[in-house]
Structures are given as structure tokens and as C-alpha cells.
Amino acid sequence: MVATVVAIRLRAAWHLARREWWRLLIAGLGVTWMLTMLPWLVWGGAALARQSDEVRADLLVGLVAVLSIGWAVVPLMVAGLDDTLEPARFRTLGVSARTIMPGLTVAAFLTLPALFFALALGLLGLSWRVSGPEALAVAALGLALAYGSMVLGARVSAAWAARVLSSRRAKLATFAVLGLALAAAAPVALVLFRDGLTAVIGADVEVLLDRLGTTPLGAGVAAPALAAEGDWLGAGWRIAMQAAWLLLVHAVWRVNVAHQLVAPLGRGGGARRRHDRILDPVRGLVRPRDGATAAVHARLVRAWVSDPRYLSSLVGVMLLPVTFFALVMPVFDLDPRWAYLVPIVLAVTIGWGRHNDVAFDSTALWLDVVSGRLGQAVLRGRLAATASWALPLIVVVALATVAWGGRWADAPGLLGTCVGVLGVSLGVAALSAVLVPYRAPAPGASPFGSEVGAVGAGLVAQLVSTLVLVLLVPFVVVPFVVALVAEAPGWGAAACVLGIITGIGAYAGGVRAAGAVYNARSGRLLAAVA
Amino acid sequence: MTTVPAPALSLRGLVKRFGHTLAVDRVDLDIPAGSFYGVVGPNGAGKTTTLSMATGLLQPDAGTVSVLGIDLWGAPEAAKPLIGVLPDGLHTFDRLTGAELISYAGRLRGLDRDVVRARRDDLLAALDLEDAGRTLVMDYSAGMAKKIGLACALVHAPRLLVLDEPFEAVDPVSAGAIRRILEEYVATGGTVVLSSHVMALVERLCDHVAVVGRGRVLASGSLAEVRDGALDLEERFVALVGDERERRDLTWLRQS
Numbered sequence: 001m002v003a004t005v006v007a008i009r010l011r012a013a014w015h016l017a018r019r020e021w022w023r024l025l026i027a028g029l030g031v032t033w034m035l036t037m038l039p040w041l042v043w044g045g046a047a048l049a050r051q052s053d054e055v056r057a058d059l060l061v062g063l064v065a066v067l068s069i070g071w072a073v074v075p076l077m078v079a080g081l082d083d084t085l086e087p088a089r090f091r092t093l094g095v096s097a098r099t100i101m102p103g104l105t106v107a108a109f110l111t112l113p114a115l116f117f118a119l120a121l122g123l124l125g126l127s128w129r130v131s132g133p134e135a136l137a138v139a140a141l142g143l144a145l146a147y148g149s150m151v152l153g154a155r156v157s158a159a160w161a162a163r164v165l166s167s168r169r170a171k172l173a174t175f176a177v178l179g180l181a182l183a184a185a186a187p188v189a190l191v192l193f194r195d196g197l198t199a200v201i202g203a204d205v206e207v208l209l210d211r212l213g214t215t216p217l218g219a220g221v222a223a224p225a226l227a228a229e230g231d232w233l234g235a236g237w238r239i240a241m242q243a244a245w246l247l248l249v250h251a252v253w254r255v256n257v258a259h260q261l262v263a264p265l266g267r268g269g270g271a272r273r274r275h276d277r278i279l280d281p282v283r284g285l286v287r288p289r290d291g292a293t294a295a296v297h298a299r300l301v302r303a304w305v306s307d308p309r310y311l312s313s314l315v316g317v318m319l320l321p322v323t324f325f326a327l328v329m330p331v332f333d334l335d336p337r338w339a340y341l342v343p344i345v346l347a348v349t350i351g352w353g354r355h356n357d358v359a360f361d362s363t364a365l366w367l368d369v370v371s372g373r374l375g376q377a378v379l380r381g382r383l384a385a386t387a388s389w390a391l392p393l394i395v396v397v398a399l400a401t402v403a404w405g406g407r408w409a410d411a412p413g414l415l416g417t418c419v420g421v422l423g424v425s426l427g428v429a430a431l432s433a434v435l436v437p438y439r440a441p442a443p444g445a446s447p448f449g450s451e452v453g454a455v456g457a458g459l460v461a462q463l464v465s466t467l468v469l470v471l472l473v474p475f476v477v478v479p480f481v482v483a484l485v486a487e488a489p490g491w492g493a494a495a496c497v498l499g500i501i502t503g504i505g506a507y508a509g510g511v512r513a514a515g516a517v518y519n520a521r522s523g524r525l526l527a528a529v530a
Numbered sequence: 531m532t533t534v535p536a537p538a539l540s541l542r543g544l545v546k547r548f549g550h551t552l553a554v555d556r557v558d559l560d561i562p563a564g565s566f567y568g569v570v571g572p573n574g575a576g577k578t579t580t581l582s583m584a585t586g587l588l589q590p591d592a593g594t595v596s597v598l599g600i601d602l603w604g605a606p607e608a609a610k611p612l613i614g615v616l617p618d619g620l621h622t623f624d625r626l627t628g629a630e631l632i633s634y635a636g637r638l639r640g641l642d643r644d645v646v647r648a649r650r651d652d653l654l655a656a657l658d659l660e661d662a663g664r665t666l667v668m669d670y671s672a673g674m675a676k677k678i679g680l681a682c683a684l685v686h687a688p689r690l691l692v693l694d695e696p697f698e699a700v701d702p703v704s705a706g707a708i709r710r711i712l713e714e715y716v717a718t719g720g721t722v723v724l725s726s727h728v729m730a731l732v733e734r735l736c737d738h739v740a741v742v743g744r745g746r747v748l749a750s751g752s753l754a755e756v757r758d759g760a761l762d763l764e765e766r767f768v769a770l771v772g773d774e775r776e777r778r779d780l781t782w783l784r785q786s
Contacts, residue, residue: 010668019549089541094717109553142704230552270629270667271665271666271669272629272664273627273664273666274664275635276627276629276630276647277630278626278630278633278634278637279630279633279637279643279646290638291637291638291640291641291643292638292640294637295633295634295637295638296638298634299625299634302625303625306625307610307625313652361621361623362621363620364620364621364622364623364624366587366615366617367622367634367635367638367682368621368638369586369587370585370586370587370610370613370615371635371638371639372606372607372610372611372638372639373607373610374638377638397663444768467652519606522586522606523586523587523588523589523590523603524588525591526582526587526588526620527588530620
């Protein structure tokens, strides 16, 4: 059965690559990048070998802990996981979780990122050879167990997140995750702001790495240092803990696979709604007058509060600004004015995240296409639904940032700049969504799934959107930066006015251009996202 | 002098290729206004691809589509309002309730709120979906999804209905209701184009039929013309598309 399941995955990848040549190109680029990293990894391994056992263990514990968190979080925020072997696809075959788990497990390790990280950890782990064969053997075992936990952890994280977001408590879960993330970041930020990076590294990082070495995030990686010291008990229980964690993660995954085989995601649980929100929308900031635009707007407002794919995007946009404020600012001991980047970055990420917005409709967009030449209305309604929550959020975050720094004179410039950046990023995203749509998870599918190769296509589209924004956003931000650097209130006022004008202009221009492209490409959009 | 009315739907030289596969190969077809037109063909014959191109969902590689004399791909803003479409196998906006989905279709078509409200309630009642109207479409069965899709196609009272497998997964009672709605629609001057694999259904409902195979129209015209003396449509269909498959004896399947 292992061979059968693995063969399905490889065969599906091969068929997709034959059908669409660019998938091979993207995979080739990925492999090339990985090969270019090899000399660096060899160099890193040699550098590690020159360190003491303790330092080497600390560095590897830190690295593996960060990687483990990354593997659990990145599929939820950015790329998604290859969905060729989504357990739901086996539902009609009548197989049990016990039967397919070995195959799914092996296949999980046969993705390009998994193979690359196996190689990377292997090369770095070889640095333990300088501490003797026993330490090297323990390092190999500990790293293998930690690596297994990392790869399977990504499956568990995506599966459980999808399950929670498809439940009727999705909204609650989303805001709970946001709250937890902020609560986790707050104490870190507090300590970093209070003590500064140097003091924290001197006093806290060592303790933190030591503690991580006693948790499943680093136990297996910390074990070889203890083995090298002759502390076999300490090494033994850490290896045992890492092995137990791996078994636990695998068991949790199996429970989830068993659940997916009998319970489809994305059902509404018989929820009933009394009001027709298309005809009688909830009163909000935005009330489009045109009937078609109002209908699209009302549909997207519903999606933003109930569709797991949109809810996960909502959480994703907070990642970068929160990380910047809670970690980057205190670590680099930045001037409080750098905090103004938080609402600006938030405005960028909200817009940037909509670069594949149209594809989220999946084949359901047929209804928009057959109903007329509605590109303008569809794009106006879509963007208005995003702007209706994004604009108030940006304003609140911008004012909160100003209040934190206590420099109220900067408020007008910052607000105008944020409006400008949001308008530009939404305008660019609108155009990108129509020009380069790629297959997004379909309605009812796991929001964290991704077709083989679509990850690469997604990354290319994301890269293009990023490059365009990197080119355009500085023009909006420059007057405000000048106002801050030169302490010139006149530039602040200019930033306010220019930002608002640019934002509205870019937003309207983006809608108009994207609507025209939508109309021109309406006969190809369905095929592009199907 | 009398003018010949334009066909409800006219396809000329339609071609669609997917990679190396020629899915639709120079299809010409005229569907008279006021007809109940069946399109039949084996799986993979190109029916859905042809209907997708005929309704603006898929850009043809070559050829033209006219709806009541209006070029669909040249002037979609004039042609699309004349058509109601029910595609097969595509998603719907399933986070809306059935009632909201009909309202959505109506508002996209530019109808006033009050008109949409009245038609929505009429359609929900006519298709026995009154109770389901408040439930999310994602919780619908396949048959209910078909019915709500049909309601979306009807809400703006189009002059031409293009329905891909409209009776698939629909229960007999609902199928009867749909048949009555469509027959009354045609009786009052509307045109229906439907694709189906069920020959008996096509023979019962349609006055015209086209048999599609290997991406081409193999025969078209009135039911009697296409039958061409055959006992029934199925016999003629098999004769046209061929039945060349090897007949294997699945002895391993026998239970006794």
C-alpha cells in the first residue's frame, strides 16, 4: 500500500508537469536554489564543527526550534501543503486510516522542501563527528526524530486548522488565534523593549535554548552534547521524549485522517439564516449603489466572516506587522518612530494578500461571467468588501501606534500614508488577481491545501506582486519619511493629502483596469482557476 | 416581404483545443427560436465545451456564437442578458443561502430589489425549495443544487435557456416540476437547449436534437429527421457514435 500511495503522488505530479510545462520550470528553479544552498550548508557544518559541543548544540536547538515553528505556521500563512494525497480523496475507496497512513507518511517526506531540509539537517548534523562516533550517532538519531516531528507537525497543524476553520466556531477560533498570537508576542516584546537585545542575549537566550532542549522542539537536537559529556541518562530521556513526541504527532495526524475519511470539510452544519443579506445587507461603511456591485460586495462580506479561506487570510495579514513590532523593533533597539511601519506594513500585507482574490471564487465565478459584462462591478464589489474592514483597521492601528509613541503631530502624515499604501496595494492586487490567477483551494476544501506545483505558481505570483509593490509603495511613503527625518510638519501635511489622493486614485484605477482586464479575459478566467 | 427570424442560438465553425486534444472541431449548429433542443453525445464528445463556448464561459479558439442575431463574444453586454445558463459540475457561491443565491443572480442581472424578491419567492415555491431557501447552499444535496442553479438561470426571464444536464440527480417529483416549467416556457416563445445522456428524456421533451461525437455535430434537426427511420433515438445514437468497445465477459464479477 505504501508503494501505491507514493506512486499516486509521483504520478499526479508527473501528469501535471506534462500538462503544464511551467510547473517543471518552477520545480527546476526550486531545485537550483536548493543546490546553490549546498555550499553554504557545507560551510555551516564546518563552522559548527569548530564550535564547542555546548555552542554547537545551542545553535542547532535554536535552528530546529525555529524551523519546527516555521513548518507548522508557514503552510497556514503563505503556501499551503501539497493536496494530492488529501485524505478526503480516499473517502470513496473505503480504505481505513490504518491502511493509508504508512503511504501518506512516506509521501509527506517526499516533497521538495522536506527533501531539502533532510539534506540540510544531515549536513549540519555531521558536525558532531568531531565529538566522537557516539555523539554523532546520537545526533543522527535526535535530528532524524526532530526532523520527522517537524514534517509531520506541518500536516497536523494544517489538518487541525482546516478542521477548526470549517466548523461553525470558525470566527471565534480565528479571533482566539489572533488573541493568542498577540498574547504570546506581548511578553517577548515587553522583555526586549525593557532590557534590550544585548542583555536578553546575555541573560535570556541561553536560558531559553537550554529550556528548549528539554522540550519536543529541541530535545532530540540537544541530546548529542550530553552524550559527548558522558551524560547518557540526560541524552537518553531527551531522545525518548523526541521519539514519544514524534509518535504522538503521528497518532494525532492519524486521528485526523480517520476523521477526514468520514467527515467532509466545509459543510455548514445545517445553519439557517433568516435574512436575505444580498437584498437587505447589513448597514456598514460601504454601501454600493449599483445593484451588481452591491450584490458582489454583500457576497464577499459573507465570505470574510464565514469562509475558512478568507478567515485564514485575516490571521495571515497580522503576522508580519506583529513580528516587526514585537521582535524586530526591540531586537534592533529601533527608534519609536519605526513603529509607524506597523500600520504601513499591515496596509501592504492586506492588499498583497488579495493578489489571488478572484481565484478564491473557483469555478463558482461562472455566475458572474454569464451574467453580463460585469468586470467593473465584480472588482468594485470585491475590493469594497476588503476595504470595508481594512480601512477602519488601518486607521485604528495607525492611531494606536501614534498614541504609543506619543507624537500626535505625526498622525495626519501617517494616516494619509497608510490610506495611500492600502489603496495602492489593493489596486495592484486587483490587477494581479485578474492577470495571473492560479488555482486556489476550492470552496469547501482545506484552505491550507495546495495542488502540486501550485505552490510554485503561487510563489511566482506572490513574487511579482511583491516586486510591483516594492516599486510603488516607496513613492507613497517618501513624503512621510521626509516629514519624520526633517521634523517638517509641512511634509506631514503633504504626506496626508498626497497619500489620500494616491490611495483613492490607485484604488479606483486598479478597479477600473482590473475590471477591463476581467471583461477581456472572462472567457479564459474559468479555465485558469478550474 | 417576410424576414426569417434569427436563430435563438447560432454556432459557426466553433473550435476548441486543449493542448493536443481537439475537444470541439468546427461545430456549426442553428437552434431555432421557440424550440426545445436536445444535445446528446457520449462522454467526452465535447457537449459541455460547446455549451460553455455558446454561453460565454469559455473563449473559442475559432468560430462565432450568435444569440438571437447578436454576436456573443463581440457584444457580450447585449447578448448575455438574453441567456439563462445552468452549467454542470461547477461550484456555486455556497456560503450563500439558496434564497440569497437567487437574489444574487437577479441583482447581477440588473433587476430591482422588489422584482428579485418576488421572483425569488416564486421560484423557491415552484421548485419546492421554500424550506431550503434559508439553508446554505453548501449543505444542499446534488439535486437541490441543480434546482437552485436552475432558479438562478430563470430569475431574469431570459429568452434562451442553456441547461447542461438539468435533470441529473433530481428526484422524479422535482423533475416533473422542472419539465412543466420548461414546457410552459417554450410554449410562450422561449427556447431551451439542454444536454443529457438520457435519450428517453430528450425524446419526450425535445422537438429538435443534435448528436455530438468526437467534437463534431454528427446529426441535427427535428427529432424525426435525426431518428431517420430508426426505432428510437437511442438506436440512432448508437448507430451514429458507434459501439466499438470490446465486449469483455466479466466472469470474475459473477456471484454464482
